[in-house]
Amino acid sequence: MNARTPTVRKRSATQAARTSGVPTVAPEPARPDRRQAILLAAEKLFAQHGYHAVTIRQIAEEAGVPLALVGYYFGPKHELFHAIFEHWSHTIEERLARLAAVTIDPDDARTLPRIIEAFTAPVLALRASTEGEYYALLVARELYHATEEADRVLRGYFDPLAEAYIDALHVALPHATHGQVAWGYQFALGALLHHLNDSRIERLSRGENRRADPAVAPMLVNFIVGGLRAALPRPKAASKVAPKAVAAKPSRTKKTIPRRPQP
Numbered sequence: 001m002n003a004r005t006p007t008v009r010k011r012s013a014t015q016a017a018r019t020s021g022v023p024t025v026a027p028e029p030a031r032p033d034r035r036q037a038i039l040l041a042a043e044k045l046f047a048q049h050g051y052h053a054v055t056i057r058q059i060a061e062e063a064g065v066p067l068a069l070v071g072y073y074f075g076p077k078h079e080l081f082h083a084i085f086e087h088w089s090h091t092i093e094e095r096l097a098r099l100a101a102v103t104i105d106p107d108d109a110r111t112l113p114r115i116i117e118a119f120t121a122p123v124l125a126l127r128a129s130t131e132g133e134y135y136a137l138l139v140a141r142e143l144y145h146a147t148e149e150a151d152r153v154l155r156g157y158f159d160p161l162a163e164a165y166i167d168a169l170h171v172a173l174p175h176a177t178h179g180q181v182a183w184g185y186q187f188a189l190g191a192l193l194h195h196l197n198d199s200r201i202e203r204l205s206r207g208e209n210r211r212a213d214p215a216v217a218p219m220l221v222n223f224i225v226g227g228l229r230a231a232l233p234r235p236k237a238a239s240k241v242a243p244k245a246v247a248a249k250p251s252r253t254k255k256t257i258p259r260r261p262q263p
Contacts, residue, residue, distance in 0.1 A: 140197035
């Protein structure tokens with residue numbers, strides 16, 4: 001009889017370790033921060049479609065995570081919305097720091113442009129960056145809808161910023177009332193937000209301009225400053241020179257010609 005060659009079965013490394021009594025730990029594949037992935041996915045979808053149009057399921061699919069993890073990390077959708085602004089709160093601090101660095105002198109013509117540049121420059125830089133693009137769009141799109149979620153974010157994060165800039169503008173424009181300056185701030189904010197969110201400029205300029213172009217930042221600053229100065233002009237100083245007295249003209253006495261007696 002021919003001897004049969006025994007079949008040798010290959011054992012896995014795990015089986016070999018078990019038979020040898022050596023414990024093993026299966027290596028976990030490296031994976032990105034799931035919490036951060038959810039936050040970025042929500043930011044992107046809210047910016048593109050609006051808060052109310054996006055579901056938790058869509059956010060989970062965009063982030064590539066199980067649906068339950070969204071609630072595990074953030075709770076309800078409105079808490080996830082709020083968490084986005086908490087994540088980017090350092091950008092508000094940067095704008096406040098820039099404002100604090102401005103020497104506010106109402107008699108210096110450079111004061112007003114410096115305040116407006118501190119207000120706009122960080123936002124334009126954020127919009128032009130890869131990591132901040134969707135957040136800037138989210139701010140421009142969502143915060144001025146009359147929703148409970150937007151109002152909560154405005155009161156908690158953006159109202160203190162607005163009040164600081166209104167106070168600074170009031171010092172720079174002392175001839176205006178606080179209410180007038182508050183209107184001016186809102187008009188300035190409207191110009192900034194429209195620049196962040198607008199895409200018609202590419203069509204209207206026949207392809208010459210591109211949306212949210214950071215290169216037009218000086219033009220935006222000049223536009224806002226010019227609008228504020230035109231809307232809130234300094235009162236003209238009263239002339240200190242007394243008007244020249246008009247010399248009284250001598251009155252002409254009408255000569256009366258005596259009548260001749262009739263013959």
